[in-house]
Amino acid sequence: MCGIAGFLTRGRLDESSAMPRLRGMCDSLERRGPDDAGYWIDAQAGVALGHRRLSIVDLSEFGHQPMASACGRYVIVYNGEVYNAEDLRKALDAQRGRADWRGHSDTEVLLAAFAQWGIEKTLDKAHGMFAFALWDRHERVLTLGRDPLGEKPLYYAWLGDTFVFGSELKALRRHPAFRDVGVDRDALGMYMRYLSIPAPHTIYEGISKLPPGSLATVRPAYGDVVVRPYWRLEDVVARAKAEPFEGDAVGELDSVFRKVLRDQMVADVPLGAFLSGGIDSSLVVSLMQAESARAVKTFSIGFDQAGFNEAKHARDIAEHLGTEHHELYVTADHALAVVPQLPQIYDEPFADSSQIPTFLVSQMARSHVTVSLSGDGGDELFGGYNRHVAAQGLWDKLSRVPLPARALTARCVRGLGAERLDRMTAPLVGIMPASLRHTQVGEKLLKLADAMSAEGLDASYERLVSAFDAPEQIVPGCRASIVASAAGSLPASLTNAERMMYLDAVRYLPTDILAKVDRAAMHVSLETRVPFLDRRVVECAWRFPLSMKVDKGVGKVVLRNLLDRYVPRKLFERPKHGFSVPIASWLRNELRDWASDLLSSDRLRREGYLNEPMVRKMWDQHLAGTHSWHTRLWAVLMFEAWLDANKPVDVAEFDLTDAAS
Incomplete structure (x- = not known):
């Protein structure tokens, strides 16, 4: 996993100033790629590409980026993994005759495939997670791309005559063109609604994030950005629902998932998995252990507070499977230590409070491995949320009750x-x-x-x-x-539960879940992989009928039946818990002073972004215990903490420092 950044202009670049600017942008992403750094500038074309590398596959210099294609036409900076790179390599060799490959990195394969098949045809064949910037030296066109489900981030903007892009907003902030960029109030409103900011919006006016499954074409001569989808989940759903499923759902999922895991377990560095004790992560670990000759390294987080602790369940699963298990119990002191770092970790306001244990489990895992697999995505694909289970019967019943009575x-x-x-x-x-x-x-x-x-x-x-x-x-x-x-x-035949699963997959999953995991893990230089979001699993899941997902008040039916082959049902049959933390209690106690300072009336009125009387009323009621406003208050607090950490900076300062070095 890596970090990418760069810029281009409508005219020629001054290389003496372009290089320190590019280095500054990339240095801000050092945690995403601590192992290597690379820079490429074509001053006449006005383009600069930079890369920070976390070495996972092909640790040699042949994996160094920016990387040029063998034909010399393309130059790429790339963040991610293409898991079926070896299959693509063989297909390319079959078409071109055996090529002289310089190394065995997936970046080299991706470049060769772009040159042979074109961008969209290559992405149709590739299975992986990625964000990339590809410069076409012949056409003088920059193409940005993001993986189908949105595992890897990519931000961009035209700032005057300069186009900038990067894996995180902090890279864009390091460019001198990033001046007088204000907070987008509409995006702030979306954040307060959803606790995160969905693509293409960002917290800044005029700055965008590339949507999942999309390509953006940038032509310096025109100064525009054309965004188009190359993959859409709705197309997968439409194809899947066109033909009724017939067959053994459990057997088919077992076969597909094993193939995906074999691909995702390829790495030239130590690899492990997060294990919460829930169905999704337990299934990932079970199949990993079935495919591995050695004990899989597993990691879990626990809480001493009743109602929030699942560490015992994870430990029971680990003992049954024989994994090398590691766990950490989170206290309020842990939270206090992490909270000040959250604005830097997440880079724009983000208020899913499970960000705290996600960061802590990533930090623990990184001390043992460089790659960790997770069980994210299982809920959205297989009906794991309470709303999916309730959507069918409950909404049908509620809709018969007059709206005034329901209200x-x-x-x-x-x-x-x-x-x-x-x-x-x-x-x-x-x-x-x-x-x-x-x-x-x-x-x-x-x-x-x-x-x-x-x-x-x-x-x-x-x-x-x-x-x-x-x-x-x-x-x-x-x-x-x-x-x-x-x-x-979507097809009219979709049930209420399936419609909600679709909405969660295109909205909640990339905006909240995947952003949370990516930022937390990359802050400690840990690569995360999400087997459920391999397109082969996604397509398989949507072929199954609803009864294989939600049936008789139970969700994830097919996952339960598959996991039953590897783990006794008594170890995982329990209500869904979620990766929640006792924020309500912490705000009244250990985090009270920190929160009180951020929520002071003087501060809120001076900034002018939020409704000060409304915020103060919620805070007073929460402290009094008459209401539990912790979810809303956490959103306000994360915005205020982000404001504190991201005050305007003098980017010229970075230029001078970098130029001197």
Whole structure:
């Protein structure tokens, strides 16, 4: 895994100033690539490409970037892994006759494939995660690309006469053209709604992130950016639903997943896996161990606070499979140490509080391995969220109740608050079977109340995934936009649950889950791989009928049946827990002073971004224990902390420093 950055202009570059600027941009990404750095400038063409390398495959100099194609036409900087690179290499040899390969990196294979087949045909054949910038020396065109599901990030912008791009916003901030770029209030409103900022938006006005499965073509002569999709999940869904599935779903998934894991376990450095004890990560580790002659290294996080700890479940799975298991128990002290780093780690406001344990488990894993596989994506593909399970029967029943009656019920439930609901439902939860004992019941009931008061399934989904239903109230002056999706073009035969799974896969997954894992892991120079998001698994999942995913109030049916082949069902049959942390308690106690400073009235009024009376009311109610506003408050706090960490910088300072070195 690596970091990439660069820029181009409409005219000739002054190489004496271009090189220190390029070095400064790349140096900001050192954590993404601590092993090597490379730079390439064509002053006459006005283009500069830079790369920071985390060496994973082909550790020799033949994996060095920027890399030029054998034909000399293309130069690339690339962040990612193409897992079927050897298959592509063989296909290229069969067409061209055996070539003289310089090394065995997937970057070299990708370049040769671009030259032989073109960009889109190559990406149609490649299975992997990536972000790249490809300069065509003949056509003088720069092409940016991002993997189908959005595992790897890529940001870009025209800033005057200069086009800049990079793996993270911090690289763009290091270029002198990044001046007078302000906060985008509309994007801030989206952040307050979703707790993260969806592509193509960013926190900055005029700065974009490339959407998953997209290519961007940049022609310096025209000064524009043309973005187009080369892969769309809706097309996968349409093809999958065109023909009924017939066959052994468990056997087919087992075969496909094993092939994917064999590809993803290829590395020239130590490799392991995150293990939460849930179905998804347990399945990944089970199949890894089945494919490995040695004990797989596994890593998990635990909490001493009741209701948040799954470390014991992970340990039981690890003991059964015989992995080399490592665990860390997170305390409030751990959180206090991590919180000040979050703005630098995530680079733009991000408020999924599981970012804390995600960073800590990545940090622990990095002390043992350089690559770690994760179980992310299983929920979105196989119906793992409570909303997927409830979507069919529950929404059908709710839709028969008049909207005013649902709205009144929802107001009554919301008026009780999460903590009071937890106390009221505790006796009932205590007598239920262990497999049905959900944690954080109050939070789930409040979400259900929000869904009840919506007019339709799509509106219900928006309520379920929104922290602030009306972000214009917390961010005065923003337009309360909702992320557009292609859900309207999905097959009419899709069920409510499948529609929600699709929305989660194109919205929540890349914007929240994958961004969280990428930033946390890359901050400690750890490469993460996500087997569930290999296109072969994605296509397989959408071919299965809903009954193989959600059936009789249970989600991830086919995953449970497959995992049952490797792990006793009693070790994983329990309610979904999630990677949550006790933020509500921490804000009232260990993090109280830190939060109070960021939420001071003087500060909020001086900045002018947020509704100060509304923020202060939430904070006072949360401290008093009458309401549990921790999700919303965490969003506000992460924005305020980001503002603190990203005050305007004098980029000329970087130029002088780098030039002197």
